[in-house]
Amino acid sequence: MQTEHVIRLYNVTRYMDIGRFTAFLTAHISPEFDLEPLDTCTPDSRTSTVWRLTIQLAGCPNFLRDVVRLLWFGTVIVLKHPEVGKRLQCLRFGNIGHTMARCGFSTEQLRGPGSILASEEEVSQLEDLAVPFRSFAEMCDIAAQRIRLQDQADTVSAQAVQPPSVMVLTLAVDCVNSDGRDGRIVAASGIGGRSTAPPDQSGQTPLAQPKPKPRP
Structure with a gap:
């Protein structure tokens, strides 16, 4: 068409x-x-x-x-x-x-x-559309606006080439400790790096079992 x-x-x-x-x-x-x-x-x-x-x-x-x-x-x-x-x-x-x-x-x-x-x-009576600026002040305003837009474009380009920052995902799982108390295991996984987990304050490795689901 x-x-x-x-x-x-x-x-x-x-x-x-x-x-x-x-x-x-x-x-x-x-x-x-x-x-x-x-x-x-x-x-x-x-x-x-x-x-x-x-x-x-x-x-x-x-x-x-x-x-x-x-x-x-x-x-x-x-x-x-x-x-x-x-x-x-x-x-x-x-x-x-x-x-x-x-x-x-x-x-x-x-x-x-x-x-x-x-x-x-x-x-x-018509305006000359080939004249880029009507006054010196208008020229300065447009120049400042173009510089500002160029700075914004440079900032976006710089952020695009930088490596992404490590984002940590935290996963909490309900469990039952060996002594019968309820507890939570928190695992942290870093995207782009190795998995990490918070250290145990007691210095011992806790034995955790999944919390049983209640029967209907």
Whole structure:
């Protein structure tokens, strides 16, 4: 069963504000999503021109349904949906059925069907999600929290490699001594070591018999 929808984004330039672009998508897409670059040479590069948008949804969200281009401050971000498959898609304006060289789409038609315009007024109000810390105090708090979590993890790891401590199990058995008095034999067994028993205070080995069960 399909649980995610993957869209490829083309024409992402190195000058594009990825933080605000992520905030723009977050404002319009409710399900969780991941945005990652697809640079075959350096997969961790933030200058890749092709990015992958993975949305945790079985189908395409309503905001991006039937959308093939997103106008982002003069840049046309082309969206390639899974249903396009191996069909030709123009990486200039996103039209299906021809390449960029055969594209006859005019710039006046960009705002037509299949387009989304990111206005400057809306984007300027969004938070830059690429900024890791809002202030120096927040950076110090997060650093202290990470150090504390690391110390806890180190403590758990140290306890895991230490040998287990000897645990003593005490077993008491009711018995009858040779002189007819009731007594108890206490045996202590140490796990991980040899069995031990408490010494007899009288210096003699007591003869003990199991206490008979009463007849009904």
